[in-house]
Amino acid sequence: MRVRHRDGIHFDLEGGPVVADARSAVGAVNVVSHAHADHTFRSTPETVVCSAETAAIAEARTGTGFPFVERGPGVELVPAGHVVGSRAAIIDDGGENEDGRRYCYTGDFSVRDRCYLEGFDPTAIDANVLVMETTYGLPTYRFPPQEALESRIRDWLRDNDDRPLFLFGYSLGRAQKLQWLAGEATGRDVLVSESIRDVNRAIETATGLEFAGERYESLRGLSDEIVVLPSNQARADWVETAVDREGGLKAGFSGWAVDDSFSYRGNYDATFPLTDHCDFDELVATVRAIDPERVYTHHGFDEAFADVLETEYGYRARPLKRNQTTLEEFR
Numbered sequence: 321m322r323v324r325h326r327d328g329i330h331f332d333l334e335g336g337p338v339v340a341d342a343r344s345a346v347g348a349v350n351v352v353s354h355a356h357a358d359h360t361f362r363s364t365p366e367t368v369v370c371s372a373e374t375a376a377i378a379e380a381r382t383g384t385g386f387p388f389v390e391r392g393p394g395v396e397l398v399p400a401g402h403v404v405g406s407r408a409a410i411i412d413d414g415g416e417n418e419d420g421r422r423y424c425y426t427g428d429f430s431v432r433d434r435c436y437l438e439g440f441d442p443t444a445i446d447a448n449v450l451v452m453e454t455t456y457g458l459p460t461y462r463f464p465p466q467e468a469l470e471s472r473i474r475d476w477l478r479d480n481d482d483r484p485l486f487l488f489g490y491s492l493g494r495a496q497k498l499q500w501l502a503g504e505a506t507g508r509d510v511l512v513s514e515s516i517r518d519v520n521r522a523i524e525t526a527t528g529l530e531f532a533g534e535r536y537e538s539l540r541g542l543s544d545e546i547v548v549l550p551s552n553q554a555r556a557d558w559v560e561t562a563v564d565r566e567g568g569l570k571a572g573f574s575g576w577a578v579d580d581s582f583s584y585r586g587n588y589d590a591t592f593p594l595t596d597h598c599d600f601d602e603l604v605a606t607v608r609a610i611d612p613e614r615v616y617t618h619h620g621f622d623e624a625f626a627d628v629l630e631t632e633y634g635y636r637a638r639p640l641k642r643n644q645t646t647l648e649e650f651r
């Protein structure tokens with residue numbers, strides 16, 4: 321059994337490769353962990369293993385649907401707590417003897433219950449090998465408890481009730497949580513971009529959740545509206561012009577907010593480390609709860625985090641580098 325990081329993460333099983341989160345469907349079984357753009361296909365594959373919510377959201381975002389099943393040969397999905405529909409995959413190579421291995425591939429994940437989403441539960445995972453994302457795998461990235469963080473955000477929204485507020489987050493994930501928090505904190509109108517409105521609708525149809533955001537017609541003549549926009553537009557000219565003209569304030573929401581440069585990059589008046597990923601301590605706690613024989617890390621601070629696992633916690637861990645084949649050498 322080999323694990324490789326090529327286009328997506330490849331698990332070479334006897335019956336053919338299981339490939340997770342690739343841009344091209346090259347596996348015998350193809351898994352999509354969630355509907356963020358970097359995890360969906362360029363061309364339509366035959367059948368994908370993913371949740372019904374992920375299929376619905378991906379279709380709403382790309383305009384193309386694909387056939388899916390919620391479990392495949394040797395593959396079982398469990399909630400990953402990252403965005404609506406996100407799943408981790410348990411991949412079983414079917415071995416009955418001591419060589420048999422169970423892999424847990426996390427995709428992007430978060431262990432925190434937040435707003436309408438339940439976190440990933442590592443205590444429910446039985447796996448020998450953990451393949452995990454380590455976006456925030458440095459001790460710098462420790463975020464406040466979710467309750468405290470959400471209450472700080474609600475306070476900021478209430479303290480600034482005399483002007484329009486522009487909130488920035490990914491169209492799928494953060495944008496819905498910001499609408500949710502705005503709804504909890506205030507009775508103010510919430511306006512969203514077209515891309516966020518489309519994601520709202522897909523999630524509403526797939527889950528029965530409801531989001532308050534209305535697609536804005538114009539950003540002129542605002543009073544105290546809360547405007548939720550995609551984070552990649554934070555410094556766009558049309559945004560800066562609207563914020564200045566309307567006397568608004570800008571807030572950015574991301575785990576990167578613990579870096580001073582985050583505020584500068586988005587030209588934000590306020591920033592909050594609201595994230596859909598684990599922080600450093602939660603990554604460590606996940607490994608200790610699953611207690612696997614081997615850990616492979618990918619994304620973000622993969623090298624540094626594997627190093628911490630080896631030196632401080634005694635796990636056999638290594639980063640899964642792109643285009644580098646990893647032959648498992650533990651038996």
Ligand SMILES: [Zn+2]
Nearest residue numbers: 354356402428
């Ligand atoms: Zn993601």
